[in-house]
Amino acid sequence: MNVKADCLKGCVRMNVLLLLACGLLISLTYALGKLATQAGVEGIELLFWQISGSVLIVLPSAWWAGQLPKLQKDHMRYYTLAGLMGFTGPYLITYWVLNYIPSGLVGVVASLSPLLTFAIVLILFRGKANFSSGLGLVLGFAGVLAILLPKNSLPSPEMFIWVLLACASPLLLAIGNVYRTRAWPANGKPLQMAAGLLTSQWALLLPVYAVTQPVGLPTQALFTVMSIAVVSGFFYLISFELQRRTTPVFVGQLGYVIALCSLLIGILFFNETPSLWVWAGAALIAGGVYWVSNGKSVGGTA
Template sequence: MNKKNFCYILLLISGTGFGSVFIANKYVAISGLPTTAYLFWFTFVGSALTLIPVLLSKKKYKFSFLSIVHFPAAASLGMLVPFGVVASIADKLPAGVLTLSFSLGPAFTFLLSFFFRMERFRYIKIFGIILGFIGVCFIVFPETSLPNPESAPWIIFALLAPIGAASNNIIVAKLKPPNVSPIFLTFYLLFSATIIMFVIMVINHGFIFFWDYGNLAILGVCWATIVQVIGFIIMYIIIPRVGPVFFSQIAYVMIFSGFIWAYIFFKETPSLWIIFAIIFMVFGLIFTNSSREKFFNF
């Protein structure tokens, strides 16, 4: 199996998991557990789980200043911003629609990659970005695209999620410490997120035990923990091998698996406008990730 096919398999696993975390967010929102406590606990449990192999390996790594900066930056932009945004509005939008917010991640990743000279300018990729934007318009503007038309502004807020995720893809590609195990990197990322969210949680709500909010909160935290640990380990495997733009294709899997998960658990069915949005976003993703050279490249 070649490197790219192996990475596609990992992308399928990770994307299916991340597509399901919107269901966990819904359960947590129903339970009443504050978003800050939710983020703290799944990062804390995740860092505790990844600490075990870190301690057993007894390996020591030397990190540069930029490598150290990478961990809180990646924790904030790659985890806390995207999942904080979607968790905070989990009860405002259908779970399937929320997954669509991440579909613009590849477009934002390409723009940032071009800005940092990691990708060349390509007209075909700009065309893909335009198609993705049209897809968002199909959700935001038609009154019949959402169960509640007043939910449309939350779609705009949800765009902070793919912007944060795209920024994280670039940070990992540029600042990731070399020759360090993905499990180690995931531990340090989760531990950084835990420290940040502990402070935010205590300031806003005091110290909260998630199990006090019932079985839905417990299920949501455990579910999100598993998804995050597996997903970020895979991220640290894929990006160094094939780059941030390739990894951003995880949005393909998240879109389709997200709607499948939403139908299985909540019987949510997409409107005709959402179907149009999916079509435009998928074609946008295809063009954005195209590697063909004959489309007037610079």
């Protein structure tokens, strides 16, 4: 009995560590993206190298596991659309707004994705919200208002429009979440789907990068960009293991790990000083993610 209890505790600890690792890696991606854009790297260039690193890590892992991407029509359509909505689009928006707002704030806004996913399910598929999930949506919306509306919330009033634009990233990601759930190919495996998704986005970006970007990266940004590529690749591998070991409810807690890690990294490495309104907004959004993740809906879940 003690052996079983010890095994259970060990599994719980490992799951928590994986959750924290995923949140930290995403937050590091935003911070490194901030450094790269400050060094003059454009979003399309940064995203191309990020995807390249991810493909170099995930595709061999898929081959080793016997889960290479399939090239059937429904799979190819899924790779392309899910990649545009769930990876390329959100990251291009993120790298764009990182030129204008703190990286910690970007992380807080990004954590809205589970709330927006749930809201889309409610609106489009007539899902039903119970008290917990309804409360979560209200808290998340209040968190966004706490960041946007108070006069002294943001470092400067000019950031208002950029924070608003940053919200397009989790919105697009939420649309991608719903699409992935509805369009997941029959017998598709997570590692297989991710390898196909990343490879398709790399193939789409390659000609764009070749035509629009100079050959080679700025010397001062080389290490930063390569770090993003490695961090992104390992995030995917760890997130697959987290999804395999846990439930969607547990994975849903990732939102407030991202928010907290992003704020702390911004404070420690960029000397960012979030206002009390931003902290309050982050807390409300985190609470919203918690309640939505632990609530249920008919017709889909966040």
